[in-house]
Amino acid sequence: MAMLRVNPTRMELTRLKKRLLVARRGHKLQKDKRDELMKQFLELVRKNKELREKVEKMLMQVHSNFLIARAVMSNEMLEEALMFPKQDVSVDVSTKNIMSVNVPVFDYSTKSDDKANIYPYGFATTSGELDTAVGTLAEVLPYMLELAQMEKSAQLLAQEIEKARRRVNALEHVLIPQLTETIKYITMKLEENERGTIIRLMKVKDMMIEQARKAAAQQAKY
């Protein structure tokens, strides 16, 4: 395992120990964050799937209605009927915070409140099927906006989960082992030094004893 290139000093050791502590705490936090995001994400995805299926079903309905309307009306008549929309829709975008992820929130408002006020054409030259198509389309709009909001949120959450997971992995598999390794290395180095010093001292002591003994023996001779 790779190690940090540091001087094996006591000061470095305390510094590294502090860093390890922070890394461990960060790791735990990121892991919690990831789990929570995951939970939120799964819930969102489930809802998203339901909604998407619903919207797709409605849109298929709209398409088949349009198809029939298209079949009984000529191209020009159909386009004339739809060329000037009656209802105006405006969408406001704000943001909401889920686990420090800013997800968009769409609010839409229509110009006129009358729900039945969406048909911009007369009745003589148009087919009743067109009413159904336009009506369903108006019904599906809020769902489509909700779906867009959800899908964007899911996307953003997925990105954030990805980031959190990278952080967790980086901490778990790189930084923390690196730090522990280095700490171990420094401790061992320091211990080694200590042992060296002790041996040296013992050696010196031995030498001194030897010298002392020699000196004593010489004195005895004389």
Next chain:
Amino acid sequence: MSDTKYAYAVGRIRSMERKLLDKIGIERMVHASSPEEALKVLMDAGYGDSNARVSDAFEYERILREENKKVYKLIKEIAPEPEVFDLFLIKNDYHNAKVILKAEFLNQDFDELLLDTGSIPEAKLKMMIKERNTSDMPVRMKKAVEESIDTFNRTGDPQVIDLIMDKACFQHMKEMAVHSNVKFAKDLVEIMIDTINIKTYLRVKRMNKSWDFLDKALIPGGRIDAKIFIGKLEGPLESIVDELRYTPYGALLEEGIESYKKTGTLIYFEKLCDDFVMDFVKKAKYIALGIEPLIGYLMAKENEIKIARIIMVGKINGMPDDIIKERLREVYV
């Protein structure tokens, strides 16, 4: 009125009628394996340009439009009193007027939606509306255009343009029919107005609109009084059936409303309405001399074009054969 001057025209029409698509031809179209095959059946029935084989099925819209033009050209050529047939052309003028007005209010160009089959050339109509120079316009249309502009400027509601124009269109048609002194044409226009009003009634009812809106949407001049529809806007659907049971529309309403209640769509009802009009037109087949067979042929051709469009759209979009058949209208021959 001496009908003998129609002898030549009726003779030609009788021979043309034989070329109309009959049930078997339509069956062949419906069961064609591809849109191209279906188009081939149409080409065999005299549609399009016989020298240039059209291979692209998506060109059907152009072919149908050309066919429409061809029919009017023919009728105008052979009819001793071609003005009468303007009656069937003015709906294209009103369509053009709607497009021109809406395009002007939107400040956009929609010239591709203009039809060149009107009684007034579309460029001329455009100039007239643009310059507000309405003195050459038929009185009815002039009033409608002015009313549309005025109402739109006050309300900003594009639907009023359609409502005013549709109303004016059919009133104009009726006036022309009355003026032409052809009872058959007058009856036909009245029946058209009535069936449209019945459809409008059902659609407005489905949209949950108020009676004053219905009042604006209904077209005057039919045989059923608008008051009946307005009075029956509230309450169950059966009450309108009861009210109209002893009119010629009784059976139509009964069958149509039953299917509407069962399926929730007006597809079948619209088919029934078209069939009802067709049934009336079919009477023209038994009139030996006169303008009726010409009108009959014209309507038959329009009906045929409608059928062809339904089949082509169905074929291109891969609708199952029996669903296409369900939507088809009765044929003339």
